[in-house]
Amino acid sequence: MTTIPINTQVLSIALDVPLYQTFSYIHDVPLAHGQRVLVEFRHKKVVGFVWNEDKTILPDKLSLKPILEVYPEIIPDDIISLIKFCADYYHYPLGGVIFNAIPKILKQAKLVNLKNTRSVVASSCRQIYDKQLNYEQKIIFDDICQHFTHFFPAIIYGITGSGKTELYLQLITEVLKQDKQVLVLVPEINLTPQMLERFNTKFKDKMIAILTSHATPRARYLGYQSSGNGSANIIIGTRLSVFTPFKSLGLIIVDEEHDQSFKQNDNLRYHARDLAIWRASQIGIPIILGSATPSLESLYNYKQGRYHLYKLNKRAVTNAILPKIELVDLNFYQANKGLTQIVVDALKLRLERKELSMIFINRRGYSPVLSCNECGWVSQCKQCSTTMVYHLVNTHLKCHHCSYTVAIPKKCPTCKSQNLQALGDGTQKVETIIGELFPYSKIERIDQDTTSTKSAWQDLYTKIHNHEIDILIGTQMLAKGHDFHNLTLVVGLNIDSGLYSYDFRASELLFTQLTQVAGRSGRGDKKGQVLLQTKYPGHELYQYLVAHDFSGFINYLMTQRKSLFLPPYTHYAMLRASGKNILQVIDYLQSVVLLMQKITIPGITIYPAVPSVIRRLKNKERAQVLIQSVERRQLHMLFDRLIPLLKQMKPKYAITFSIDIDPYEI
Numbered sequence: 001m002t003t004i005p006i007n008t009q010v011l012s013i014a015l016d017v018p019l020y021q022t023f024s025y026i027h028d029v030p031l032a033h034g035q036r037v038l039v040e041f042r043h044k045k046v047v048g049f050v051w052n053e054d055k056t057i058l059p060d061k062l063s064l065k066p067i068l069e070v071y072p073e074i075i076p077d078d079i080i081s082l083i084k085f086c087a088d089y090y091h092y093p094l095g096g097v098i099f100n101a102i103p104k105i106l107k108q109a110k111l112v113n114l115k116n117t118r119s120v121v122a123s124s125c126r127q128i129y130d131k132q133l134n135y136e137q138k139i140i141f142d143d144i145c146q147h148f149t150h151f152f153p154a155i156i157y158g159i160t161g162s163g164k165t166e167l168y169l170q171l172i173t174e175v176l177k178q179d180k181q182v183l184v185l186v187p188e189i190n191l192t193p194q195m196l197e198r199f200n201t202k203f204k205d206k207m208i209a210i211l212t213s214h215a216t217p218r219a220r221y222l223g224y225q226s227s228g229n230g231s232a233n234i235i236i237g238t239r240l241s242v243f244t245p246f247k248s249l250g251l252i253i254v255d256e257e258h259d260q261s262f263k264q265n266d267n268l269r270y271h272a273r274d275l276a277i278w279r280a281s282q283i284g285i286p287i288i289l290g291s292a293t294p295s296l297e298s299l300y301n302y303k304q305g306r307y308h309l310y311k312l313n314k315r316a317v318t319n320a321i322l323p324k325i326e327l328v329d330l331n332f333y334q335a336n337k338g339l340t341q342i343v344v345d346a347l348k349l350r351l352e353r354k355e356l357s358m359i360f361i362n363r364r365g366y367s368p369v370l371s372c373n374e375c376g377w378v379s380q381c382k383q384c385s386t387t388m389v390y391h392l393v394n395t396h397l398k399c400h401h402c403s404y405t406v407a408i409p410k411k412c413p414t415c416k417s418q419n420l421q422a423l424g425d426g427t428q429k430v431e432t433i434i435g436e437l438f439p440y441s442k443i444e445r446i447d448q449d450t451t452s453t454k455s456a457w458q459d460l461y462t463k464i465h466n467h468e469i470d471i472l473i474g475t476q477m478l479a480k481g482h483d484f485h486n487l488t489l490v491v492g493l494n495i496d497s498g499l500y501s502y503d504f505r506a507s508e509l510l511f512t513q514l515t516q517v518a519g520r521s522g523r524g525d526k527k528g529q530v531l532l533q534t535k536y537p538g539h540e541l542y543q544y545l546v547a548h549d550f551s552g553f554i555n556y557l558m559t560q561r562k563s564l565f566l567p568p569y570t571h572y573a574m575l576r577a578s579g580k581n582i583l584q585v586i587d588y589l590q591s592v593v594l595l596m597q598k599i600t601i602p603g604i605t606i607y608p609a610v611p612s613v614i615r616r617l618k619n620k621e622r623a624q625v626l627i628q629s630v631e632r633r634q635l636h637m638l639f640d641r642l643i644p645l646l647k648q649m650k651p652k653y654a655i656t657f658s659i660d661i662d663p664y665e666i
């Protein structure tokens, strides 16, 4: 019979498995909460983290496996609390949350080796900003400075070009003076070279760690470490940076807080802004939510008295005013190859004046679909219930959901006709049309296909600065935070699709994008013009847009959402499942619905299981169940009771199941 030493410890270990539980292992001495270890699980050596919990029934030590190795890294206490909150709030397996939150390097089953490390500090700067706050900025600055010692959630609602960044820089300066650290969360593509340059110039003698998806795993880990030990003063990063440990955090800034990229739409479906607010509340520090178009959720919190609101109504550059937004009625003005004469004339005028123009069309590729004029065949993706996009560069058809790519067929695959046609417009098609119209103009296309390299944005800025571009054509990437020199004309094409969408957030998104895109023009001393081609010029959304009446639009949206019982007036959760066969997926979800119906909690509406909007994605059939709750507390009660029941309900088929709290994909 095997004997084990009397002082052997039973430790709970969190592993990266989609199960709502930890696993018991033994070790000869106690280990710290959050300690990284190596264990054997299902005949594999895997990394786990010690997660000691109160256990009423201890498992039999004899049946347990030992911890194989103890690594030196320990998840710091502040991140332990955040992970716990995140697992509870999003009803996600604890191990899954940990492995989402930690740097990649810590997931490897080996010792961390940091030889040959390159610096994480951002490159040095060239431009000098010697700026002072204007009257509006100064009042806000003084007020926020009064609240450095406690939790203080504040929205800074500043029109485009009103100098939000300058205000951030001054606030950060104050926090750094107190030997505290600052976390700046930015949307992925919003970390422009300009913004970085301003930070580097302002904080020359400080250490700034940049944590975006472009950072190598090593750089990410170094940033994580230097933040935790207090050597980095400022962390600028995308949504994942919300899980960065800090020695002494004094301020969080969420720039462009309305941006939907703060919400992760797979695995752990967390919202970085919401987690950041929770962190600030735990530590007792201010958090700034900055935007020219704050989200409805944040404004709702302001109206409820939970957040503060500051407004910046003036553009920071003296004499710069908001551009004039004009609607071009497509029922009245005929478009030739997608462009009305008004737009063509406006572009011509900018070329003559040597000013920059920008054309916004929110679809990349040449055409969204290739179709047969004889039999109606369309370029359907083999793996998804979507069409494949016609790409002119390296001519091919590509699915934007799964990246499946094929050569362009010369003949229709069904009827062999050669009468094929690319339907609809994308950035590449507009680029071709503009090139034909203005053969001597210098055109640059900006979309996911052209900006994948690290230096793409820097190159673009250099070109704009050197007057090497006349017309920019691009997707919503152009809308984000950029400050393009000499830009006086913005044209919006194919914008109407967001008006009548199944997604209740679509009109908010459209308004935000158009406001942001329009806001790129006329930021200097030259007046800007915005031309939007639309078939629905009378639509309320456009009327508010033309009047630059964001508050009016928000009130209109809030009234609408309230009367339709939509968030933020109610709380949503979405159950998602996917598998090989749609009937099996729906069948599984329906059985979960039955379980939920037995848990009687008032104020909750459970809708039947239906196929998702994109029903087939990457060869998986998908369905969903919407759950609506008057109170958030009740929604959490429902899932707290449901999850233990789910353990006993194994699906008959291979089905992936997930819970999405506060979903963005409807």
Ligand SMILES: [Zn+2]
Binding pocket: 372, 373, 374, 375, 376, 377, 412, 413, 414, 415, 416, 417
């Ligand atoms: Zn055909």
Ligand SMILES: [Zn+2]
Binding pocket: 381, 382, 383, 384, 386, 399, 400, 401, 402, 403, 404, 618
């Ligand atoms: Zn696909």
